[in-house]
Amino acid sequence: MAQTEFAPWNDPEAKPLIQFKNVTKRFGAFTAIDDLTQDIYAQEFFALLGPSGCGKTTMMRMLAGFENPTEGQILLSGQNMAEVPPNKRAVNMMFQSYALFPHLSVWDNIAFGLRRARMPKPEIDARVDEMLRLTRLEKFAKRKPHQISGGQRQRVALARSLAKAPKLLLLDEPLGALDAKLRQDTQFELMDIQEKTGTTFVIVTHDQEEAMTVASRVAVMDEGRIVQVATPAEIYEAPNTVYVADFIGDVNIIEGAATPSGDGYDIAWAEGQAPFHAKTQTKLSNGQRCYLAIRPEKIGIATEKPEGADNTVQGKIIDIAYLGNLSTYHVELPGGKMIKAQTANTRRLSRRALTWEDDVWLSWTNTGSVVLDR
Amino acid sequence: MRRFSWFNATSLTLGFAFLYIPMIILIIFSFNASELVTVWAGFSTRWYGELLGNEAFLDAAWVTLQVAVMSSTIATVLGTMAATVMVRGGRFMGRTLFSGMIYAPLVMPEVITGLSLLLLFIGIGLDRGVLTIVLAHTTFSMCYVSVVVSSRLVSFDRSLEEAALDLGCSPFEAFRLVTLPIIAPAVISGWLLAFTLSLDDLVIASFTAGPSATTLPIKIFSSIRLGVSPEINALSTIMIAIVTVGVLTASIVSKRASVAQQRDEQAAARAT
Amino acid sequence: MKLRRFFLLLPPYLWLLALFLVPFLIVLKISLSDIALAIPPYTPTLDIGAGWDSFRTFLSGLDFENFVFLTQDDLYWKAYLSSLRIAFIATALTLLVGYPIAYGMAQSAAEWRPTLMMLVILPFWTSFLIRVYSWMGILSTEGFLNQLLLWIGVIDAPLTILNTNVAVYIGIVYTYLPFMILPIYATLEKLDESLLEAAEDLGCSRITAFWLITIPLSRSGIIAGCFLVFIPTIGEFVIPSLLGGSQTLMIGKVLWEEFFNNRDWPVASAVAVILLLILIVPILLFQRNQQKQQEAEQ
Numbered sequence: 001m002a003q004t005e006f007a008p009w010n011d012p013e014a015k016p017l018i019q020f021k022n023v024t025k026r027f028g029a030f031t032a033i034d035d036l037t038q039d040i041y042a043q044e045f046f047a048l049l050g051p052s053g054c055g056k057t058t059m060m061r062m063l064a065g066f067e068n069p070t071e072g073q074i075l076l077s078g079q080n081m082a083e084v085p086p087n088k089r090a091v092n093m094m095f096q097s098y099a100l101f102p103h104l105s106v107w108d109n110i111a112f113g114l115r116r117a118r119m120p121k122p123e124i125d126a127r128v129d130e131m132l133r134l135t136r137l138e139k140f141a142k143r144k145p146h147q148i149s150g151g152q153r154q155r156v157a158l159a160r161s162l163a164k165a166p167k168l169l170l171l172d173e174p175l176g177a178l179d180a181k182l183r184q185d186t187q188f189e190l191m192d193i194q195e196k197t198g199t200t201f202v203i204v205t206h207d208q209e210e211a212m213t214v215a216s217r218v219a220v221m222d223e224g225r226i227v228q229v230a231t232p233a234e235i236y237e238a239p240n241t242v243y244v245a246d247f248i249g250d251v252n253i254i255e256g257a258a259t260p261s262g263d264g265y266d267i268a269w270a271e272g273q274a275p276f277h278a279k280t281q282t283k284l285s286n287g288q289r290c291y292l293a294i295r296p297e298k299i300g301i302a303t304e305k306p307e308g309a310d311n312t313v314q315g316k317i318i319d320i321a322y323l324g325n326l327s328t329y330h331v332e333l334p335g336g337k338m339i340k341a342q343t344a345n346t347r348r349l350s351r352r353a354l355t356w357e358d359d360v361w362l363s364w365t366n367t368g369s370v371v372l373d374r
Numbered sequence: 375m376r377r378f379s380w381f382n383a384t385s386l387t388l389g390f391a392f393l394y395i396p397m398i399i400l401i402i403f404s405f406n407a408s409e410l411v412t413v414w415a416g417f418s419t420r421w422y423g424e425l426l427g428n429e430a431f432l433d434a435a436w437v438t439l440q441v442a443v444m445s446s447t448i449a450t451v452l453g454t455m456a457a458t459v460m461v462r463g464g465r466f467m468g469r470t471l472f473s474g475m476i477y478a479p480l481v482m483p484e485v486i487t488g489l490s491l492l493l494l495f496i497g498i499g500l501d502r503g504v505l506t507i508v509l510a511h512t513t514f515s516m517c518y519v520s521v522v523v524s525s526r527l528v529s530f531d532r533s534l535e536e537a538a539l540d541l542g543c544s545p546f547e548a549f550r551l552v553t554l555p556i557i558a559p560a561v562i563s564g565w566l567l568a569f570t571l572s573l574d575d576l577v578i579a580s581f582t583a584g585p586s587a588t589t590l591p592i593k594i595f596s597s598i599r600l601g602v603s604p605e606i607n608a609l610s611t612i613m614i615a616i617v618t619v620g621v622l623t624a625s626i627v628s629k630r631a632s633v634a635q636q637r638d639e640q641a642a643a644r645a646t
Numbered sequence: 647m648k649l650r651r652f653f654l655l656l657p658p659y660l661w662l663l664a665l666f667l668v669p670f671l672i673v674l675k676i677s678l679s680d681i682a683l684a685i686p687p688y689t690p691t692l693d694i695g696a697g698w699d700s701f702r703t704f705l706s707g708l709d710f711e712n713f714v715f716l717t718q719d720d721l722y723w724k725a726y727l728s729s730l731r732i733a734f735i736a737t738a739l740t741l742l743v744g745y746p747i748a749y750g751m752a753q754s755a756a757e758w759r760p761t762l763m764m765l766v767i768l769p770f771w772t773s774f775l776i777r778v779y780s781w782m783g784i785l786s787t788e789g790f791l792n793q794l795l796l797w798i799g800v801i802d803a804p805l806t807i808l809n810t811n812v813a814v815y816i817g818i819v820y821t822y823l824p825f826m827i828l829p830i831y832a833t834l835e836k837l838d839e840s841l842l843e844a845a846e847d848l849g850c851s852r853i854t855a856f857w858l859i860t861i862p863l864s865r866s867g868i869i870a871g872c873f874l875v876f877i878p879t880i881g882e883f884v885i886p887s888l889l890g891g892s893q894t895l896m897i898g899k900v901l902w903e904e905f906f907n908n909r910d911w912p913v914a915s916a917v918a919v920i921l922l923l924i925l926i927v928p929i930l931l932f933q934r935n936q937q938k939q940q941e942a943e944q
Contacts, residue, residue, distance in 0.1 A: 113541030483881025
């Protein structure tokens, strides 16, 4: 039997843990967060994704209590957090720089918050040991932060912020300082720990792959607003704007004019070329400017015109990027438009027929593309 | 590898000879048996004995030490507070005036500082003595402390304090448990600097000291005005020895600490 | 948050107001007062307790008599000029002595540099008075320098160096040398060696590379070092009074004597006010240099 899907955001009965209500934050003349409303539910792994300066860090710092909203409210379990200082919030944060206290040992760093909460000594000991076990740091308890590696430091920071069993854990670019290989391992470890502890995680990242891997929902941000909130799959397969489509993964954007036709639209994209057809729920007026977003892996590439394909177009291979498991072909369409098409390299190199300057046919289905109005 | 030439070797040798020969001569002649300071007449520790029997010098040394400990301690507290506000405080009313008052004493000629404080003490009818010297020394040395501490605070990772708040510290606890231990080396060097400045000061002390309190520099000054004396050579030797031991110890300790830190970091990097 | 900052700010602020700003205003006020023979030897021209009327009488009672006096007696302006001249020459000499040392330090092997640094800083921690004093035994007529020169045979009769301006220059160079070396060393140490190699690669000789690359790139250090020597030297008292002679005129010494020997407080205060006005220009220039340097580093 399939597990019940974890999707409290689709349940109208569910009570959100965090509510942003028309929150605006200004720093002088600069608006960091612009009238933002968003719910986050208990046990979610919620990712704030966006380029630097999009306001994601400000959102997190407002949750931690280091900044207060200029307008609007932030509720935690229904309680307004405006006047609650950071040290009185059941929220902990893992800092981008880790912010490990250099003069304290790993053990003392983890025990720091528990001691402030005046927890009895035996309980502190037990809790710290539990955290050390959870993050596999038992051997390093007595070391100082500068005596351990970057990956270990990252785990100490995580253990320290989890020690007080906060309702909400904030992670500011938690893996930014790790190298690529370690980052992948740690992503899974983070998910594992989140599941084990049942804590709500809000992660800030500029790395879309990281957000897609760990998060239950991803919020893509731009200039102080959330552009789209959805599960990673939805964000990728059904972006709601060109900005989101472009930000997440690789995409071809073809601009054109829409004419209703059948269950979708015909999109005229160049003089003298047959329009592309796409199925969509999006409502467009006749002749409206729109954008067709097609992921490179959804485009087939062949030397012969494929029979029965929904959309086909001929072009010339200009460039080939060989990535090992994949190859990306840069194909120039009539009129100069460049399209990227990606194929999995299931065969050995010598057996593949396509090369530079080859004339090829590109094809995709009516549902392979997404129609966007902005 | 940088180029090393005879020119550099010569300039370093001559330069350090210039810096150190006068003091070495001073030390050697403090062990001279003769009354005449510039003629060697055999080894003797006679002047050290006479110095230790000289009540006036010992009294002055005691006053100087008291003044230095008190003024440097108050200056460290005030200077650290001032540095914290300057680096962390953001904008506030009178910030320009405040930062001006913090930096001005660093460049103010000592004669002016001394004169102005003396006129203040007379104006409010405060008897000149240990207290007035302490007040005067605290005033200028707190500025030095504040400069030393602010330069450390500027590079201080602010998220450490935020992490402490996040883990439940009150702002004061965050300062006591996290900020202070980390900036402690700067605070200590600020204290040492204030202490040395106070020990060293002649001009301001001359203005602000009354007949009841004479500091060592005042005593030394009044006796060397008349010329070189072997007793002063002995006293200088003792002071140079103390400073040398202090500075050497401090630099060895910090060198060891940084070597150990480097080694640990390398080991940690390899362990990954 | 605001309240905490207020309590943190209050003690140092009040301290500096009471013991730095107020005393300075008193100096300003006394410099505008008349001398009296009483102790304190000045007639207070402002009775703060007596309100507006007294303030008006105070304003009308102010005069620049003491400042006029400073311009009439040529001792004062000669002392100011001579202080500036001595400070200027001494600064140039310190630069000449200090630059090669800083350069040599920056060129030495990396493992030696901390030791050399410590050797430069060590004298800085030793008593200023003792360092000046150490030259008295060397420079006097029967001192070590004369003994050495006589022994070598360079001179027949001992030279008079102590109690001349030459001794003052030596004393200033000696005591202020660390202030010159440290900022220059700091800029030279950061200098990228490949810049010199690039210059040589492009056809410079070593010496032209030094003039065209090293000197301009260490400019901010040179400027900082010069001001760090120049500014305190102007008001210097200890060196001219111990090493200088009767013909050595420096304003710090004049102020001291005016105050302690002549007990003329108003004139001493006026001397102080003018001295400060003279110092403002180099201080502002120094600050600008520091700011530019900081901005360049960011």
